[in-house]
Amino acid sequence: MTEVAVVAFAQAPNVRRTHGTTNGVEMLVPIFDEVYTRTGLSKADIGFWCSGSSDYLAGRAFSFISAVDAIGAFPPIHESHVEMDAAWALYEAWLKIRMGEVDTALVYGFGKSSAGDLRRVLSLQLDPYTVAPLWPDSVSIAALQARLGLESGRWTEKDLAEVAARSRRDATGNPRAQFGGETDVAALLDADPVADPLRRHDIAPVTDGAAVIVLASAERARDLADRPAVIGGIEHRIDTPSLGARDLTTSPSTRLAGEAVGTDGVEVAELHAPFTHQELIVRDELGLGDAVRINPSGGTLTGNPMFSAGLARIGEAAQRILDGEATRTLGHATSGPALQQNLVTVLERG
Amino acid sequence: MPEQPLSAPLDIGFDYTRSVGPVLGRFMTALAQRRVLGVRGSDGRVHVPPVEYDPGTAEPLDELVDVAAEGTVVSWSWTADPLPGQPVQRPFAWALIRLDGADTALLHAVDTGGEPTSVRSGQRVRIRWADEPVGHIRDIAYFVPVTDPPADAAPTAPAPPAATSPEPGTGDDTASVDTVITPVHLNYTHSASLEESRYLRALADGRLLGQRCPACGKVYIPPRGACPTCGVPTTDEVELPDTGIVTTFCIVNVPFLGQRIKPPYVGAYILLDGADIPFLHLVLGCEVSEVRMGMRVRAAWKPRDEWSTTLENIAHFEPTGEADAPYASYAHHL
Amino acid sequence: MAKQRAAVLGTGQTHHRSKRTDVSMPGLLREAVDRAMVDADVGWSDIDAVVVGKAPDLFEGVMMPELFLADALGANGKPLLRVHTAGSVGGSTALVAASLVQSGVHRRVLTVAFEKQSESNAMWALSIRVPFTMPVGAGAGGYFAPHVRSYLRRSGAPEHVGAVVAAKDRRNGALNPHAHLRQSDITVDSVRASQMLWDPIRYDETCPSSDGACAMVIGDERAGDDSPAPAWIHATAMRTEPTTFAGRDQVNPQAGKDAATELWRQAGITDPLSQVDTAEIYVPFSWFEPMWLENLGFAADGEGWKLTEAGETALTGRLPVNPSGGVLSSNPIGASGMLRFSEAAKQVMGRAGDYQVDGARTALGHAYGGGSQYFSMWLVGAVKPT
Numbered sequence A: 001m002t003e004v005a006v007v008a009f010a011q012a013p014n015v016r017r018t019h020g021t022t023n024g025v026e027m028l029v030p031i032f033d034e035v036y037t038r039t040g041l042s043k044a045d046i047g048f049w050c051s052g053s054s055d056y057l058a059g060r061a062f063s064f065i066s067a068v069d070a071i072g073a074f075p076p077i078h079e080s081h082v083e084m085d086a087a088w089a090l091y092e093a094w095l096k097i098r099m100g101e102v103d104t105a106l107v108y109g110f111g112k113s114s115a116g117d118l119r120r121v122l123s124l125q126l127d128p129y130t131v132a133p134l135w136p137d138s139v140s141i142a143a144l145q146a147r148l149g150l151e152s153g154r155w156t157e158k159d160l161a162e163v164a165a166r167s168r169r170d171a172t173g174n175p176r177a178q179f180g181g182e183t184d185v186a187a188l189l190d191a192d193p194v195a196d197p198l199r200r201h202d203i204a205p206v207t208d209g210a211a212v213i214v215l216a217s218a219e220r221a222r223d224l225a226d227r228p229a230v231i232g233g234i235e236h237r238i239d240t241p242s243l244g245a246r247d248l249t250t251s252p253s254t255r256l257a258g259e260a261v262g263t264d265g266v267e268v269a270e271l272h273a274p275f276t277h278q279e280l281i282v283r284d285e286l287g288l289g290d291a292v293r294i295n296p297s298g299g300t301l302t303g304n305p306m307f308s309a310g311l312a313r314i315g316e317a318a319q320r321i322l323d324g325e326a327t328r329t330l331g332h333a334t335s336g337p338a339l340q341q342n343l344v345t346v347l348e349r350g
Numbered sequence B: 001m002p003e004q005p006l007s008a009p010l011d012i013g014f015d016y017t018r019s020v021g022p023v024l025g026r027f028m029t030a031l032a033q034r035r036v037l038g039v040r041g042s043d044g045r046v047h048v049p050p051v052e053y054d055p056g057t058a059e060p061l062d063e064l065v066d067v068a069a070e071g072t073v074v075s076w077s078w079t080a081d082p083l084p085g086q087p088v089q090r091p092f093a094w095a096l097i098r099l100d101g102a103d104t105a106l107l108h109a110v111d112t113g114g115e116p117t118s119v120r121s122g123q124r125v126r127i128r129w130a131d132e133p134v135g136h137i138r139d140i141a142y143f144v145p146v147t148d149p150p151a152d153a154a155p156t157a158p159a160p161p162a163a164t165s166p167e168p169g170t171g172d173d174t175a176s177v178d179t180v181i182t183p184v185h186l187n188y189t190h191s192a193s194l195e196e197s198r199y200l201r202a203l204a205d206g207r208l209l210g211q212r213c214p215a216c217g218k219v220y221i222p223p224r225g226a227c228p229t230c231g232v233p234t235t236d237e238v239e240l241p242d243t244g245i246v247t248t249f250c251i252v253n254v255p256f257l258g259q260r261i262k263p264p265y266v267g268a269y270i271l272l273d274g275a276d277i278p279f280l281h282l283v284l285g286c287e288v289s290e291v292r293m294g295m296r297v298r299a300a301w302k303p304r305d306e307w308s309t310t311l312e313n314i315a316h317f318e319p320t321g322e323a324d325a326p327y328a329s330y331a332h333h334l
Numbered sequence C: 001m002a003k004q005r006a007a008v009l010g011t012g013q014t015h016h017r018s019k020r021t022d023v024s025m026p027g028l029l030r031e032a033v034d035r036a037m038v039d040a041d042v043g044w045s046d047i048d049a050v051v052v053g054k055a056p057d058l059f060e061g062v063m064m065p066e067l068f069l070a071d072a073l074g075a076n077g078k079p080l081l082r083v084h085t086a087g088s089v090g091g092s093t094a095l096v097a098a099s100l101v102q103s104g105v106h107r108r109v110l111t112v113a114f115e116k117q118s119e120s121n122a123m124w125a126l127s128i129r130v131p132f133t134m135p136v137g138a139g140a141g142g143y144f145a146p147h148v149r150s151y152l153r154r155s156g157a158p159e160h161v162g163a164v165v166a167a168k169d170r171r172n173g174a175l176n177p178h179a180h181l182r183q184s185d186i187t188v189d190s191v192r193a194s195q196m197l198w199d200p201i202r203y204d205e206t207c208p209s210s211d212g213a214c215a216m217v218i219g220d221e222r223a224g225d226d227s228p229a230p231a232w233i234h235a236t237a238m239r240t241e242p243t244t245f246a247g248r249d250q251v252n253p254q255a256g257k258d259a260a261t262e263l264w265r266q267a268g269i270t271d272p273l274s275q276v277d278t279a280e281i282y283v284p285f286s287w288f289e290p291m292w293l294e295n296l297g298f299a300a301d302g303e304g305w306k307l308t309e310a311g312e313t314a315l316t317g318r319l320p321v322n323p324s325g326g327v328l329s330s331n332p333i334g335a336s337g338m339l340r341f342s343e344a345a346k347q348v349m350g351r352a353g354d355y356q357v358d359g360a361r362t363a364l365g366h367a368y369g370g371g372s373q374y375f376s377m378w379l380v381g382a383v384k385p386t
């Protein structure tokens, strides 16, 4: 089967609020231009298009349809859409290249989380009969998960604050991050919890954003990038939605996906963890030791553009290879409450 | 200050009617009788709330067993500012609670009278039932500590509507619940694109403002954040007249909820003179049977004092009486 | 490297009704899934991945419902994908599932699409008033009826042809035990006598609103070889164009034409009308049958209605269209496209029961969505592609 590589990645600035529309056009047009410029491709050269977004984020049915205006989709295009983070759109595009149907694909995700009350909107992901009618918000669900780890000794509040401090420090080097800066762990721990046991620094911000990745067959990729990031493996799994029926301090789906991909020798990992403790869970399930550089971009804790944050993690991991800074990196994406669904990909210098 | 796009509230709300099927139906029916049922899984574990299919084997489950209305807090988090719809409307704890007799934990609210220091893992809690159970997860109003429960009842979110009429809360074993009603109300802020905002502001002045795509030269009304064939924002402003033609149309004979005009009436694609794309509007001012493809029409504006940033400033289009446009002149707009 | 061969091993669907209040959403899906797995003779351990499709989440008021459906879909510990491409989604979902096999990633994939419209009201969800837009107040049919009028003007088709389609599809639906509407006594005259809702579309020429689900198991070449009656996938195609743009042909959209051209090219079909035995085409309003016959290349531009009028699309005609009764007989929106795909498969598997087309060896499944802008289609055959 055909090998597939990432040849370009771009993301819109992670911001608390854009003035743009919920169809993402204003965020997408400039980043499409960025990847066209970088690869020398034009829209007519793209064999397959795939996007990820959510109607509930926009508050309207078929919100993704207007986004194809950003493409300029005439003559007609070969296109598909997942109602998931665009990391899964990348998976679908990977299939299309792998099976030899096309040799290039453009994958994008977008979301304007600020249009609604995000943590309330996300409660509609829960069981509609016995859980969602109570409106448990996404932050409170994550807080239940965090406490289980704190009380079982899996992590401490200091461990969590250290994740936050490292993320913010690294984000200072990422011009597209929502915020960043030097912080003191002790100072972070002085703050009052906002959803006890979680403090502000444990929780990813609300972010509007978009991201795009261009994929190509390994053969085609050599013409499009100096150092294409070849997808060595990509796997995803899901766990039961029943929050009270599984050990929330673990993520079996992450472990299974990681084992299927093979995470040995990874130098850099970009993990999609909207809460500090979730980074620790994912890291553990993927067997990433201390030598692995985690989230050099600052990660999701410094910018969490819903439905493109997972794709952006893959993009950031690929960028290390495109830039010649690493030879084997890992991108991770998550979806659903309490890390229910997870995707892992390993990228390698071609 | 840079030009700001227009934005406005977008509120969506619907009371969803959820048929629950036989397994959850028995659970809901029991709740109406102030009892809690779990379901025995393929591995023997008792799941509360019940699941219809086993998480491990995907086999259908139907052995329902009674569990207690009292249990143990497995984990909790504190909510200082309850959101709309959450069970307790003063500071409360979300908790995973393992009821006695169950092997899995139920997510629900624990009221401690607003006191965060009164909740802990391992704590014993029991159900405070809703005053009028209807067969819904909210029949469990919330949980309270078994020891030192709060002295007063917590303020709660409005109860969900009852779906089934048969004697809710009477303890009548024959009244089974097959449907639950779940109101979903969400509030958004919807923004127009910058291009569309200019067009909307012009409408408030009684002007029809299109824009030309810099790449293909087509005139779009409304203008676009991205030309659908070129993927670039439309730019040069083009003021359009309020006259044009009907390209095609339908006659609406069907009455429906929220309809504002009495049928029959005509919904038509209107192509303004000088525009390259038609939009949908109403054609009134003649018998519906007189409306034709190619008919020339002019906008009938509402009184000026009713104008705002909307195409509704044009009440409808009506015939001008001029000769019809030849088919060939608009065939490529169909 | 070329794509791997793949085949439909089994199909299943619910009984479609306006309100399936006897089941939950998980129960509705499992009715279709369990039937597909029995038809394919597979157990849960045989399923490598699950692909779910449905139309807007607002219909059921659940955000990404596949997350809470993971238990019911036997997906825990497996890959699960959720597709949403408007009304074509049932077809697109099947194509994603096929890709998982054609790319050599998996051996057997379960795919399911559904809609439980009775949880809300699709008209409500579709007519949420978005600020700054002007509601014309015409409803769903009001969007498509003007384009039907354009077709009539362009083709010169006689006005009774729409009724011919409706009467045919509803009578076919009467042969299908799963169909929502089963009207064996409907006639062209009775359709013409029904109320004109959105002139030129009559009441009997519109699709119902249904609860329902459809599922399929798609397997690799080895699984197909082991199957007693597989439907081999010979070609697949998807195309999209914007909802509106200057000069857009809304009657005969380029995206549909391009998808069909690609489909016939892949399958080596040069004369679709002669080489395809039956077609399940997404026809939610009667006139879309002749429109899509032209769009798909079964007839020249402006001539599709002649096939319909001559009875060539009836069960005994040259190209039986929608022998199952089609969307006009059952319309669980998210599942409607997959129903077209699976009904095409059932024909070449010889499992279509009372509406089996004699000697069907090659069949088309077709779906479209949005404002006639999303197209997905496949061609399946009784014989393994060479």
Ligand SMILES: [Zn+2]
Binding pocket: B213, B214, B215, B216, B217, B218, B227, B228, B229, B230, B231
């Ligand atoms: Zn243009």
